[in-house]
Amino acid sequence: MATQEQILHYAWKYQLYAEPEWTTTDGEQLRVITPGIHNTDAGPDFFNAKVQLDDITWVGNVEIHGRSSDWLRHGHDTNPAYDSVILHVVGEADTPIRRTDGSLIPQVVVRVPERVVRSIDWLLSREQAVPCIDRLSGLDDRLLYGWLSALVGERLKRKTNDIFRRLERTHNDWNETFYITLSRNFGFGTNSDAFEWLASGLPFKYICKQRHSTVQIEALLFGQAGMLSDTRDDAYYRTLQREYHFLRTKYSLRPIDAHLFKNFRTRPLNFPHLRVAQLASVWAHNDTLFSEILEDPSADRLCRCFDVPLSAYWNTHFHFDYPSPPHKSTLGPAAARLMLINTVVPILYAYGLQKNVPEYCERAERLLDSLPPERNAVIRPFTEAGIRARNASDSQALLQLRREYCEPKRCLSCRIAFGLIKHSLA
Template sequence: LAHGHSGDPAYDNVVLHVVWEEDTPILRAGGERIPCLTLKDRTPPGLLEAYQRLEQERSWVPCQPSIGKAPEIVRLNWLDRLAVERLEQKNAAIEEALRATGNHWEEAFYRSLARAFGLKVNAEPFEALARSLPLLTLARHKNDPVQLEALLFGQAGLLDEPCEEEYPQMLAREYRFLKHKYGLASLPASQWKFLRLRPANFPTIRLAQFAALVHRSAHLLSCVLDARNIRELEHLFSATPGEYWNTHYRFGHPSTRREKVPGRDFIRLLIINTVVPFLFHYGKVKSQEQYQKRALALLEELPAERNSMIENWQAMGIKARNAAHSQALIQLKTMYCTPRRCLECAIGTALLKQENS
């Protein structure tokens, strides 16, 4: 009645009207009453009260006071399902990258990996740089680390400022030649963020490491597909920049000597956030289940991520045993707990059943 459907012939095919409490009968156009299922009398009072407590709870997650009561087997099975769900959710971004590159898997992976190198702060400029500088162009110069750095730093706009040191001057000369050769247009240097970053995360260092990675192999996705274990992937991504960067974090600013090999935590983030989703989606699209299994095995082999969200879960007694669990807990918090989808959560429904038993 409230929606004006009573008496509408289009609704004569309705076989059952489901409501919480029936206040007014619903009739077909011919006056026949539509059968009605009332839920209020069929819902145990304890179940409703338990759900209302979840809805009213203002803790970090709605079930925080009682989550420890959920059976461990329920929690573990749910985390396994959520780890897969999170990978499937990431398929959309990979599909978009594939569409943008004409279904070119290597180029799409290159762009996604570049974005990951920027971490959260410089993800956008890193991806913009990769879009403006095709992998094929870099691949033509993969055997010359100086030209690779010239292309990447020049396209990034980071060679525009005059510098008295010989190495950046050489890069600038190389870039001017390559820019003209390929008809490139550099990005504004102002988009790169250095403020409040640890020097090891400066975009200059990440760009130098990215250049070293391409120097090691321009067929990055192929290397990932061929890698048999974590150790081989960690070796691939541990490419070390040239000598200049051992004594610099930025052009023209000498620093204490330190080799700028990518850290293990950084490499593992690359594997978790880029390598694993691509492996999983590649296996799905190509109907090669071994890649999907390998993606999940990599997550199970890697240690759990360390961040504030995982620490909050741990404080509640929910410990992530590996990266598959930490990814699952991120999915649980963002996609179920925060939007309060307790009735769609295996832990939430298990707790509600306990309350009503």
């Protein structure tokens, strides 16, 4: 259930209150011209609001509480940061409130329509991962796709910030940053952290030095993943083990623990051994991949960079333990497109921002728009509810919506929820 303060805050922000005009607790006539800008940091709740009290127009900040006495309980009467407040919005006026100089602050009791309160409580009390899923049919397309456009921007910003943190750790080395980002995404969620640890402990320059030998690249990656520490009667395995022993000594490497990689409840095609083999094959076939990406190849060309053949061993194995029936071992077109969505697009976008070259950001956005939407369990409820993802940009936006708004119950920050609440007043 939402608190009274949350409901008041929401109603004030979106002007969902019942009365067009009020009388303050001191008898002044109040008219709201603009509610102000929502402040997400410390300080008053809304900046630069504009209200008219009797015949005087005031511009300043607005603070919102369930009760007037919360002003005192939160210590605002002794905090100069709240001296700029021109109006105190409350659900119950139980005491006068003052600035640090003792001057009174006008207060108004706001009544939120019962239908708005019920709609908010309904959203926040739902147990579904997508609380409003039953009411999405018939949603206005302008509201929906405008919100999706903003959400994909949020998701790109989050991924860009992750890349900038890696860039700082690699001392502004874009090739190394790209290599670590790509490696992480070969973990496909379940093993993303382990793949990032693997790449962080194996500098890209050592991959480059062995670029003419697929076996040595495989040996470096499998060895650093801690997957070559056993004794096996397998010629391919022993070859990798022998090569890694030499390279580990040569480059003074320390492998990570193989137990960091997870197999439990993982489909064979997503086993970490096969993913390591696929990652090795990418570098064996593309020794200047980051430079190629900057040259603006087509989406099809980029997909072919990732969907490359592996050593024949992996056509009959998913790991080193025992053979399997023959199967396709390459990454596959759908997974290759995920590499474009999760690696190439954010890398291009981050590179454009860091280098102040907007063309790279625009290329990243165009690439995302040109790719088909993802199909997965996170997005499926929206599809079943009638929301059509037109491209990868929309599916990324839906992932952002589900992960950052629906699941943490941030309905009061979601434009879709606002549209549904607003509709309840019609």
